[in-house]
Amino acid sequence: MKRCPYCQAELDFPIGRSTTCPSCSKELHSCYACRFYSPGAAHDCLEDVDEKPRDPDRGNFCELFCLADKSVSGRADKRSEAALKAAKLFGDLL
Numbered sequence: 001m002k003r004c005p006y007c008q009a010e011l012d013f014p015i016g017r018s019t020t021c022p023s024c025s026k027e028l029h030s031c032y033a034c035r036f037y038s039p040g041a042a043h044d045c046l047e048d049v050d051e052k053p054r055d056p057d058r059g060n061f062c063e064l065f066c067l068a069d070k071s072v073s074g075r076a077d078k079r080s081e082a083a084l085k086a087a088k089l090f091g092d093l094l
Contacts, residue, residue, distance in 0.1 A: 005068040031056035
């Protein structure tokens with residue numbers, strides 16, 4: 001079962017460009033909700049895209065979109081964890 005990456009509500013319908021979550025009203029066809037979203041990658045995407053959308057939290061027309069399996073808040077935790085590891089490794093160089 002698909003889940004909203006923002007609120008984890010169950011989704012049992014196809015995700016289109018303007019689809020919003022019935023529970024939290026977030027736009028689902030967005031960079032933040034996509035499994036390929038990766039801050040720091042080229043255009044913040046793991047796929048080969050030509051340009052970064054203006055608003056990564058808004059619906060877009062990306063044909064490579066695939067709903068993320070994990071929550072959006074979990075991504076922030078991973079970034080924080082990576083920053084801590086880098087600080088330990090490089091110390092005052094950062």
